[in-house]
Amino acid sequence: MPLPQVCVCYLVREHGGVTQVLLGRKKHGLGQGYFVGLGGKLEPGESAVDAAVREVFEESGVDVAASDLEPRGLLTYHFPHREAWSQESSVFVCSTWTGEPSGSDELDPEWFAVADVPFDEMWDDARRWLPEVLAGGRVRRTFVFGEDLATVVAEPESVA
Numbered sequence: 597m598p599l600p601q602v603c604v605c606y607l608v609r610e611h612g613g614v615t616q617v618l619l620g621r622k623k624h625g626l627g628q629g630y631f632v633g634l635g636g637k638l639e640p641g642e643s644a645v646d647a648a649v650r651e652v653f654e655e656s657g658v659d660v661a662a663s664d665l666e667p668r669g670l671l672t673y674h675f676p677h678r679e680a681w682s683q684e685s686s687v688f689v690c691s692t693w694t695g696e697p698s699g700s701d702e703l704d705p706e707w708f709a710v711a712d713v714p715f716d717e718m719w720d721d722a723r724r725w726l727p728e729v730l731a732g733g734r735v736r737r738t739f740v741f742g743e744d745l746a747t748v749v750a751e752p753e754s755v756a
């Protein structure tokens with residue numbers, strides 16, 4: 597069975613000589629309370645790019661063009677103790693948009709300097725790959741979460 601597909605998009609800007617990324621504390625659902633990028637589930641038949649455009653708008657009110665989304669890779673999350681949480685996330689970065697980010701039912705977005713990303717209040721995997729993505733890189737990683745549903749316990753090369 598293919599894993600459910602989700603997407604995440606990090607809006608980045610230069611502000612006062614500092615590179616910043618837009619994050620928000622998730623108000624409900626999977627990962628409630630964690631700081632996350634904008635994103636969510638792909639709808640049936642929807643591409644990851646189209647889902648990212650839609651989710652960015654739904655969650656922050658900002659308009660991004662599909663052509664301005666930079667594909668930065670794919671992350672696979674396995675939860676052997678809660679299979680329903682296993683999913684695969686397409687990662688995008690975007691530095692061009694229209695409008696000012698504002699709050700939504702999903703999260704209230706805040707800008708963080710890339711040097712001050714609150715990894716202690718994010719999913720455990722984020723510290724392992726997000727710095728690379730924010731530095732301009734691409735990622736293809738797989739993370740296995742433990743019984744506590746919060747801690748990365750393995751990072752295999754690939755999981756069938």
Ligand SMILES: CNc1ncnc2c1ncn2[C@@H]1O[C@H](COP(=O)(O)OP(=O)(O)OP(=O)(O)O)[C@@H](O)[C@H]1O
Pocket residue numbers: 602603604605625626627632633634635636637673685719720721722
């Ligand atoms: C396990 N380690 C993880 N580390 C970092 N980020 C994680 C994550 N697991 C899920 N994510 C992100 O969470 C969003 C999907 O969440 P999910 O609840 O499935 O969808 P969400 O309810 O937000 O969207 P809809 O309400 O369907 O639009 C999506 O951006 C995805 O990249």
